[in-house]
């Protein structure tokens with residue numbers, strides 16, 4: 264029952280147990296979840312979630328309004344059209 268990856272798909276770097284922060288669009292809302300357990304690439308920082316953690320995360324997102332957010336973030340949004348004038 265081990266679904267652990269030990270090499271990074273992106274750069275081949277070594278993975279080690281750690282935590283990551285996810286930014287997820289869920290039903291039209293941007294949700295940030297900190298401290299998600301993951302295998303993290305030592306080289307590029309890419310994070311890999313186990314199937315069990317992904318399932319927990321899905322359940323959490325579906326019920327997220329039952330939990331109090333740590334904080335609310337104001338996020339700047341831009342359009343790539345603005346690249347033309349930069």
Ligand SMILES: [Zn+2]
Nearest residue numbers: 271274304307
């Ligand atoms: Zn990597």
